[in-house]
Amino acid sequence: MDFAYLAAGLGAGLTIFGGALGIGKLAAAAMDASGRQPEAAGAIRTSMIIAAALIEGISLFALVICFILAGK
Amino acid sequence: MIDSTSTQVIVDSLKSTKSASSSDWILHHVMDGNYLDFSPFFKIYLPHFEFFGIDLSITRHVLFMWLGALLLFIVMTRVAKAYKSSMVPKGFTNFWELFIVFVRDEIAKPTIGKGFEKFLPYLLTAFFFILFGNFLGLIPFSATFTSNIAVTATMAIFTFLVIQIGGMRNNGAFGYFKGLIPHGVPVFLLPIMIVVELLGLLAKPFALAIRLFANMTAGHIVIYALISLIFVMQSVGWAGLAIPMALFIYGLEVLVALLQAYIFTMLSSLFIGMAVHQDH
Numbered sequence: 001m002d003f004a005y006l007a008a009g010l011g012a013g014l015t016i017f018g019g020a021l022g023i024g025k026l027a028a029a030a031m032d033a034s035g036r037q038p039e040a041a042g043a044i045r046t047s048m049i050i051a052a053a054l055i056e057g058i059s060l061f062a063l064v065i066c067f068i069l070a071g072k
Numbered sequence: 073m074i075d076s077t078s079t080q081v082i083v084d085s086l087k088s089t090k091s092a093s094s095s096d097w098i099l100h101h102v103m104d105g106n107y108l109d110f111s112p113f114f115k116i117y118l119p120h121f122e123f124f125g126i127d128l129s130i131t132r133h134v135l136f137m138w139l140g141a142l143l144l145f146i147v148m149t150r151v152a153k154a155y156k157s158s159m160v161p162k163g164f165t166n167f168w169e170l171f172i173v174f175v176r177d178e179i180a181k182p183t184i185g186k187g188f189e190k191f192l193p194y195l196l197t198a199f200f201f202i203l204f205g206n207f208l209g210l211i212p213f214s215a216t217f218t219s220n221i222a223v224t225a226t227m228a229i230f231t232f233l234v235i236q237i238g239g240m241r242n243n244g245a246f247g248y249f250k251g252l253i254p255h256g257v258p259v260f261l262l263p264i265m266i267v268v269e270l271l272g273l274l275a276k277p278f279a280l281a282i283r284l285f286a287n288m289t290a291g292h293i294v295i296y297a298l299i300s301l302i303f304v305m306q307s308v309g310w311a312g313l314a315i316p317m318a319l320f321i322y323g324l325e326v327l328v329a330l331l332q333a334y335i336f337t338m339l340s341s342l343f344i345g346m347a348v349h350q351d352h
Binding site for chain 2: 046049050053054056057060061063064067070071
């Protein structure tokens with residue numbers, strides 16, 4: 001029985017769940033901080049984008065494994 | 073030589089008529105290939121040659137990498153020459169000066185600090201090469217060479233070399249490795265710290281390569297998957313839903329193209345700064 005496609009699909013779903021949760025919390029913290037101190041909004045936005053790209057990078061590691069699984 | 077490509081044509085067409093699954097279609101467009109696909113009009117077959125068993129044929133990604141490098145060379149020499157007449161840029165030069173000053177002031181200077189000018193050529197080259205590559209891939213009927221793991225791995229290897237050589241030049245060869253271990257670490261932890269720090273040296277450029285490759289590949293796969301929804305559902309009406317969704321993801325891809333170039337350059341310069349000024 002060939003479960004590779006199922007594994008790839010489940011893996012991708014779980015990965016997206018974790019990544020979206022992380023970036024959601026990050027965006028919430030950035031909104032709070034920007035609301036508290038609007039002058040720092042530019043610096044907060046830059047740090048938020050860097051952190052979001054790093055979190056997305058990690059979730060894409062798992063996505064690459066899912067690609068390899070789906071290609072089997 | 074001719075019959076190998078013609079058999080490949082026949083095999084390809086047979087495969088496409090027999091088992092046309094949408095994932096084959098998606099992967100065939102996203103991955104590298106030996107021909108430029110302007111179907112349904114025509115296909116341009118690219119030369120295929122080997123060199124002592126190593127496959128050095130001109131593929132789509134190789135062609136677009138040359139095109140990107142040529143565009144980069146033309147644009148940047150024109151910008152550099154414009155500064156000979158006056159320090160105040162106008163028009164074309166002004167547009168590129170925006171990006172160049174952005175890389176210098178927001179990426180290189182804050183992260184590397186003193187002595188950032190030595191690394192600025194490499195950082196600017198990396199930024200604009202990835203930027204041009206990502207944007208070239210957004211043109212229809214083209215290929216994204218930054219979605220090729222070989223290209224991103226090579227760029228990560230270059231970053232790795234720049235980090236090590238920059239760090240060793242400033243701190244001495246042995247002093248650089250000694251400075252990897254933070255201060256005030258108890259002696260019994262030293263063996264594990266050495267292993268962890270050495271692995272960290274290798275893991276960071278590896279993450280750079282995978283991040284760029286996966287972002288570009290995944291974005292294009294999502295666009296193709298949304299378009300292939302029309303064919304999977306086998307009705308034209310689905311185009312009313314699929315095309316706007318694909319257009320939205322396409323807009324997101326433009327943002328991701330800029331962002332990934334910025335992230336690669338920012339992380340490279342962060343690692344260079346950490347290696348050059350090793351004060352924990």
